Amino acid sequence: MGDIVSTSAQDGIAVLTIDNPSVNALSHAMRSALDKALQDAEADSAVDAIVIACSGRTFVAGAEIKEFGTDKAMANPSLPELIAHLETITKPTVAAIHGTALGGGLELSFGCDYRVALASSKVGLPEINLGLIPGAGGTQRMPRLVGPERALDIILSGKPFPVEAAHEDGIIDAVFEDDLIANAVAFIRDKVQAGTTVTRIRDRDDKIAEWKDDPDRFDAVIADKTKKKRGLDAPVAAGRAVKAALTMEIEEGQKFERDQFIALMEGEQSVAQRHIFFAQREAAKVPGVGKDVQARTVRKVGVIGAGTMGGGIAMSLANGGYDVTILEMNREALDKGLDRVSKTYDISVKRGSMTADAKAKRMARLSGTTSYDDLKDCDLIIEAVFEDIGVKEDVFGKLDKIVKDGAILASNTSYLDVDAIAGFTGRPADVLGTHFFSPANVMKLLEIVRGKETSPDVIATALEVGKRAGKIPVVVGVCHGFVGNRMLEARSAEAEDLLLEGASPAQVDKAFRDFGWPMGPYQMSDLAGIDIGWRKRQALGERAEIADTLAEKGDFGQKTGKGYYSYEDGRTPVPRGETQAIIERVAREKSVERRDISDDEIMERTLYPMINEGAKILEEGIATRPSDIDVVWVYGYGFPVGKGGPMHWADRHGLATIVERLEHWGKETAKPVYEVSPLLRRLADEGKSFSDFQKQGA
Numbered sequence: 001m002g003d004i005v006s007t008s009a010q011d012g013i014a015v016l017t018i019d020n021p022s023v024n025a026l027s028h029a030m031r032s033a034l035d036k037a038l039q040d041a042e043a044d045s046a047v048d049a050i051v052i053a054c055s056g057r058t059f060v061a062g063a064e065i066k067e068f069g070t071d072k073a074m075a076n077p078s079l080p081e082l083i084a085h086l087e088t089i090t091k092p093t094v095a096a097i098h099g100t101a102l103g104g105g106l107e108l109s110f111g112c113d114y115r116v117a118l119a120s121s122k123v124g125l126p127e128i129n130l131g132l133i134p135g136a137g138g139t140q141r142m143p144r145l146v147g148p149e150r151a152l153d154i155i156l157s158g159k160p161f162p163v164e165a166a167h168e169d170g171i172i173d174a175v176f177e178d179d180l181i182a183n184a185v186a187f188i189r190d191k192v193q194a195g196t197t198v199t200r201i202r203d204r205d206d207k208i209a210e211w212k213d214d215p216d217r218f219d220a221v222i223a224d225k226t227k228k229k230r231g232l233d234a235p236v237a238a239g240r241a242v243k244a245a246l247t248m249e250i251e252e253g254q255k256f257e258r259d260q261f262i263a264l265m266e267g268e269q270s271v272a273q274r275h276i277f278f279a280q281r282e283a284a285k286v287p288g289v290g291k292d293v294q295a296r297t298v299r300k301v302g303v304i305g306a307g308t309m310g311g312g313i314a315m316s317l318a319n320g321g322y323d324v325t326i327l328e329m330n331r332e333a334l335d336k337g338l339d340r341v342s343k344t345y346d347i348s349v350k351r352g353s354m355t356a357d358a359k360a361k362r363m364a365r366l367s368g369t370t371s372y373d374d375l376k377d378c379d380l381i382i383e384a385v386f387e388d389i390g391v392k393e394d395v396f397g398k399l400d401k402i403v404k405d406g407a408i409l410a411s412n413t414s415y416l417d418v419d420a421i422a423g424f425t426g427r428p429a430d431v432l433g434t435h436f437f438s439p440a441n442v443m444k445l446l447e448i449v450r451g452k453e454t455s456p457d458v459i460a461t462a463l464e465v466g467k468r469a470g471k472i473p474v475v476v477g478v479c480h481g482f483v484g485n486r487m488l489e490a491r492s493a494e495a496e497d498l499l500l501e502g503a504s505p506a507q508v509d510k511a512f513r514d515f516g517w518p519m520g521p522y523q524m525s526d527l528a529g530i531d532i533g534w535r536k537r538q539a540l541g542e543r544a545e546i547a548d549t550l551a552e553k554g555d556f557g558q559k560t561g562k563g564y565y566s567y568e569d570g571r572t573p574v575p576r577g578e579t580q581a582i583i584e585r586v587a588r589e590k591s592v593e594r595r596d597i598s599d600d601e602i603m604e605r606t607l608y609p610m611i612n613e614g615a616k617i618l619e620e621g622i623a624t625r626p627s628d629i630d631v632v633w634v635y636g637y638g639f640p641v642g643k644g645g646p647m648h649w650a651d652r653h654g655l656a657t658i659v660e661r662l663e664h665w666g667k668e669t670a671k672p673v674y675e676v677s678p679l680l681r682r683l684a685d686e687g688k689s690f691s692d693f694q695k696q697g698a
């Protein structure tokens, strides 16, 4: 192995090259080596200036996450100490960036006099995604560089952004198309020769001066920018830290930032968010689909059905650069679907998140047809027609006859048996489920449903297409509702009885929101439409008395202005006397005694059955690992990311408590959702967690 940092001198310019594969993360060994190399270059009288660069595919892409929580994370030299050292160097310094300069990597570059970058590179402060804030001066130097408002935007977004934008912001001093090191050397030599000096970022004042007289003005900015991050601590801490840059000297501000950082690092939310970060990576590892399995080539995709899901799926694919042909039953339905797609893009253009040009490019990738002949040359076809096995049989039978060999056939079914669907074709190895979530152009989750006979390269292809379409794919097995909807059903099993026994829709919804969900189940029902569940129950010969009474009155929720709640302004739910009257009548008819229901009881009767179902799903091998279930729930159903998903939350909460309460409610209600999963019971008895189960395959 070579040195982590090597120095080469080029005509009076020392080039310090970091080589710490795979992403040049700021491990303790790397920090020490860079610190030493800086010291040597400073002492070497033959050196006039210093370039800090990286070998491999990227500049320093951030902290060494594996060192989080260990002594190494803060061991001398810590990153703030290293940056402070960099700021005492008397010779001009420049960071030469390629790939991605993220988090601690970007903060490191803030210790240099200059930053130059390849045009293809990106920069960003992604700490917020781990429930943290930048902890090495990023919240103090970024405002001094770009002003506090822009700095807070960058920190709250957590997204890497292109270097051209960073150049406009003044974060990057020069952008080069190629030859980064030679250009960086020439850049800094010019500065040396011209005798140019620059004020270090820490000492700059121009971008923050106007805020200093009345820094409390910034409180309104913080409130505005964090209002959609309800319940998360890190965005609030980020706001406070950026404000500290307006009220404190840099040393004091850095100390403030550090204290906030440490509090977050030790908090439950960051533990949960780091769990989800790793869970997402882990989900990409699929048993039987190793790196040796080659994905099939996909250029052209067919989508059948231009309804709610088909339109959104087509948009995601077009966004990923695929040519998409949408097939509908008739011209009218097709035009309606394509029109809705166009209008949805228009909203993005209006909001400024997409240019008109980008919209035009995406629309040009979409075409419509009513003839199966036009799908002949598709490499992948995703079916999103009515949820009816007869309709699916018809569609897959037709597809099987016309598509070329090797084409992949996918169903977006929510509940139906993917193996049965595969059986409608003569090529079951090429069939799988691709279960998108609504709205499909927005929601990140993609459940890839692996059938009994689905071939590994078909799964590999779906994973690749999913990623290109901007999704987070999780591979699951075949069962009613797969992972997500099956657990959702368990969560909903008590929805009616909670109301009959004395809770109100508003109380249940508030308990959910207090837990951190974006909305509660009745608000969700009103938004999705009470008629959807009603129709499904009719088809199955089932009945939910309260919901179906509302549906029979034509009260479908938001779209009719009335559901569990009434919506006088079209959007804001207002508790409804009529709903309460229905609940009380049904309770009387069923002789249910009404009483006060606590928020704890609401959680025990919704969340616990769902976790229990998750354990059953693991036992059956429908999900590969507990953390996959967490990814499904955070990205598909809005489970609060600060709680890390249901299985992670269950671990923190204590499996023994959950088992004890499931048994209690099982005795009270005799409902099958409370039958404790043998796996859950065993882990609880042995004092283990789902995480232990995942690590040891216990």
Ligand code: NAI
Binding pocket: 304, 305, 306, 307, 308, 309, 310, 327, 328, 329, 333, 383, 384, 385, 386, 387, 388, 391, 394, 395, 412, 413, 414, 415, 435, 436, 437, 438
């Ligand atoms: P939808 O009713 O909005 O759209 C279905 C479309 O398919 C309609 O435009 C219809 O004209 C068309 N269609 C029906 N039969 C056809 C045929 N034989 N050939 C061509 N086109 C045909 O339904 P939605 O909500 O988009 O659902 C589609 C599928 O996606 C279903 O299997 C559903 O279970 C599933 N799904 C729905 C979700 C949702 O939230 N709506 C979420 C995830 C999956």
